[in-house]
Amino acid sequence: MTGTGSDSPLRARVRALRPESFGAEPTGERLARIRRSPHFADGVFQNPEQARRSPSGSATDFARIYFEKEARARRSPAGLIPVHPTTVADLSRPAASGLRITWLGHSSVLAEVDGIRILFDPVWGERCSPFAFAGPKRLHPVPAPLAALGPVDVVVISHDHYDHLDLPTIKALAGTDTLFAVPLGVGAHLEHWGVPASRLRELDWHESTEIGDLTLTATPARHFCGRGLRNQQHTLWASWSVRGPRHRVFHSGDTGYFRGFEDIGAAHGPFDVTMIQIGAYSDFWPAIHMTPAEGVRAHLDLQGGRAGGVLLPIHWGTFNLAPHAWAEPGEWTKDAAEEAGQAVALPRPGEPFEPAGKLPAEAWWRGVSQPIARPWRRPKQTPTPAETSERDLDLAGDR
Numbered sequence: 001m002t003g004t005g006s007d008s009p010l011r012a013r014v015r016a017l018r019p020e021s022f023g024a025e026p027t028g029e030r031l032a033r034i035r036r037s038p039h040f041a042d043g044v045f046q047n048p049e050q051a052r053r054s055p056s057g058s059a060t061d062f063a064r065i066y067f068e069k070e071a072r073a074r075r076s077p078a079g080l081i082p083v084h085p086t087t088v089a090d091l092s093r094p095a096a097s098g099l100r101i102t103w104l105g106h107s108s109v110l111a112e113v114d115g116i117r118i119l120f121d122p123v124w125g126e127r128c129s130p131f132a133f134a135g136p137k138r139l140h141p142v143p144a145p146l147a148a149l150g151p152v153d154v155v156v157i158s159h160d161h162y163d164h165l166d167l168p169t170i171k172a173l174a175g176t177d178t179l180f181a182v183p184l185g186v187g188a189h190l191e192h193w194g195v196p197a198s199r200l201r202e203l204d205w206h207e208s209t210e211i212g213d214l215t216l217t218a219t220p221a222r223h224f225c226g227r228g229l230r231n232q233q234h235t236l237w238a239s240w241s242v243r244g245p246r247h248r249v250f251h252s253g254d255t256g257y258f259r260g261f262e263d264i265g266a267a268h269g270p271f272d273v274t275m276i277q278i279g280a281y282s283d284f285w286p287a288i289h290m291t292p293a294e295g296v297r298a299h300l301d302l303q304g305g306r307a308g309g310v311l312l313p314i315h316w317g318t319f320n321l322a323p324h325a326w327a328e329p330g331e332w333t334k335d336a337a338e339e340a341g342q343a344v345a346l347p348r349p350g351e352p353f354e355p356a357g358k359l360p361a362e363a364w365w366r367g368v369s370q371p372i373a374r375p376w377r378r379p380k381q382t383p384t385p386a387e388t389s390e391r392d393l394d395l396a397g398d399r
Helices: 009-017 028-036 059-067 069-074 087-091 167-174 187-192 260-268 292-301 328-340 364-368 385-392
Strands: 099-103 109-113 116-120 154-156 179-183 200-203 208-211 214-219 239-243 248-251 273-277 310-314
Touching: 087 099, 099 273, 099 310, 109 248, 109 273, 116 214, 167 187, 179 187, 179 208, 179 214, 187 200, 200 208, 200 214, 214 260, 239 260, 248 260, 260 292, 273 292, 292 310, 292 328, 310 328, 328 364
Parallel strands: 116 154, 154 179, 179 200, 248 273, 273 310
Antiparallel strands: 099 109, 109 116, 208 214, 214 239, 239 248
């Protein structure tokens, strides 16, 4: 029948109009592998615990909260965000301890682990959007040009949302020698954008790949995927464990809190650093992002607090993605970590630190934000880390 086949002229024209930023759907052996995954059922990837992706309240309620004039003012900084000015010079020197972490804004982190340089979720684009003219725009400039970071051994992607998988950044990196470690299905986007299949390591949950002396493992997360208007939900989302000869780190990607963090900690921890998503949370989508208190709870479940492990809050400060105040995630994470007796690093964007050394601890956001209210009732007695890991942290007033 003319015009209805899978490769009809009409469908070819529709594909030609599809924005390049949408990426590509998995096909062929990649799609067959997806369908064989134990985490794929009923035509979609499944979460480790049930997670509602759509807002739990009405669209009207969300719009009223999101666009209210006073709330809009709170969601942006009141001045220029202080970006660390010497990122390039700092990174030109080897890490003295063998482990150095540089938060580059949102979920983008350069982790130098036992001689291997890993770039997590790099987003250098001006907007996290399929379009260059619309969508959430950066609240601060990138701390350094992408090329100025120097050679990167592996780029790790947590999932295919626009604030984690950025077309212009991937295209810039496609011309280098870096490898890419991605969740199952995400490789279709990267190949579509020019990354050779030979440089892809595409993993299902609990699968690992070796990069030099490091072992990278895709671990579960509680989230979802999608870039296009009619996304088929055929790409996986993941957190990541990295184990080196001397150090271990964890990157949460985007995730709601779930009990599986304990299993990840038991299998892959304890971690020297946990990079934990603590921003863009809301009562409208409580199952797919974590609040600061839940982030601290996840850090403890992951055994991030053992042997001097450090929590690095990520997924905040760079883009305006939720109704909460701009500086609220930083302020509340600082409070929650102090309540639980946990070490937390609070760097300015682009400020490198070594977990074995002095941690950046200044609440730098206070100089460019309105005062932030305290989020929860203080427990009668501050719990010990062991007690908190048993989920005694008081979350009653967290939202």
